[in-house]
Amino acid sequence: MLKKILYPTDFSDVANKALDFIKEMKVAGAEEVVILHVIDKRFFDAMAWYATKDLPEIEKDLIKEVTRQIEPIEKELKDLGFRVKVRIETGDPFTEILRVEREENVSSMAIGSHGISNIKEMFLGSVSEKVIRKAKKPVHVIKR
Amino acid sequence: MLKKILYPTDFSDVANKALDFIKEMKVAGAEEVVILHVIDKRFFDAMAWYATKDLPEIEKDLIKEVTRQIEPIEKELKDLGFRVKVRIETGDPFTEILRVEREENVSSMAIGSHGISNIKEMFLGSVSEKVIRKAKKPVHVIKR
Numbered sequence: 500m501l502k503k504i505l506y507p508t509d510f511s512d513v514a515n516k517a518l519d520f521i522k523e524m525k526v527a528g529a530e531e532v533v534i535l536h537v538i539d540k541r542f543f544d545a546m547a548w549y550a551t552k553d554l555p556e557i558e559k560d561l562i563k564e565v566t567r568q569i570e571p572i573e574k575e576l577k578d579l580g581f582r583v584k585v586r587i588e589t590g591d592p593f594t595e596i597l598r599v600e601r602e603e604n605v606s607s608m609a610i611g612s613h614g615i616s617n618i619k620e621m622f623l624g625s626v627s628e629k630v631i632r633k634a635k636k637p638v639h640v641i642k643r
Numbered sequence: 644m645l646k647k648i649l650y651p652t653d654f655s656d657v658a659n660k661a662l663d664f665i666k667e668m669k670v671a672g673a674e675e676v677v678i679l680h681v682i683d684k685r686f687f688d689a690m691a692w693y694a695t696k697d698l699p700e701i702e703k704d705l706i707k708e709v710t711r712q713i714e715p716i717e718k719e720l721k722d723l724g725f726r727v728k729v730r731i732e733t734g735d736p737f738t739e740i741l742r743v744e745r746e747e748n749v750s751s752m753a754i755g756s757h758g759i760s761n762i763k764e765m766f767l768g769s770v771s772e773k774v775i776r777k778a779k780k781p782v783h784v785i786k787r
Contacts, residue, residue: 500664500667523644523645524671527671612776628775628776631784632772635786637664637783637784638783638784638786639781639783640775640778640781640782640783641781642778642781642782
């Protein structure tokens with residue numbers, strides 16, 4: 500159940516706790532981690548209204564920033580002996596997480612119970628709950 | 644996150660899969676399992692309407708039957724080197740699971756995503772979802 504673990508992260512504290520869980524799973528047979536960050540299409544669209552840059556440029560900036568934030572996580576996992584794959588997707592977080600779960604054929608998934616802040620969580624609706632409901636494989640829900 | 648794991652079971656197939664997960668966690672530091680079965684107070688009440696026996700007698704029979712079903716699980720875990728505690732509670736499954744989670748101060752919990760059958764699940768409402776939402780500690784949600 501643990502060979503290949505999907506790790507969707509929004510870089511929140513609770514997502515970091517989910518990473519701690521994954522690290523503990525090394526000894527139980529975890530070999531590979533798929534780090535996933537979803538750039539929320541709705542924020543992205545909203546931003547485009549206000550920004551002076553054009554859309555492809557904003558997306559490029561966002562991907563660069565997300566890559567920068569993922570790098571230390573990737574390094575940490577590799578140092579511990581995990582194989583690591585990084586995926587950055589743009590879209591609806593719920594849909595993208597489930598799509599990647601299936602595409603990557605992971606053994607399980609570790610996610611935080613809440614998003615980056617209560618406000619964001621309210622705005623997003625309950626991404627975690629929808630993911631837990633629809634996931635095919637075991638979900639390790641890490642609490643705040 | 645794994646030292647003491649709560650294992651609420653309704654003896655369904657998916658609850659059995661959650662047990663497989665717990666067994667895999669031995670090597671990752673899991674030491675103790677609290678096996679919990681909640682006798683659903685609502686079924687119990689409903690049964691009392693039809694039964695010719697009185698309530699305390701029905702409850703005694705149910706506890707005996709549940710104990711019989713827990714015994715092989717308890718033995719299996721002990722044979723693997725786990726410390727095991729068995730709790731049989733009567734009440735609302737959601738409330739009792741969360742009460743025992745806190746009382747036993749567990750490190751995490753492994754539960755099935757669904758109850759013993761779709762029909763029962765519909766009747767019960769979504770016990771797992773409510774537990775996941777309100778649990779204090781990580782929840783490992785095992786899917787059908």
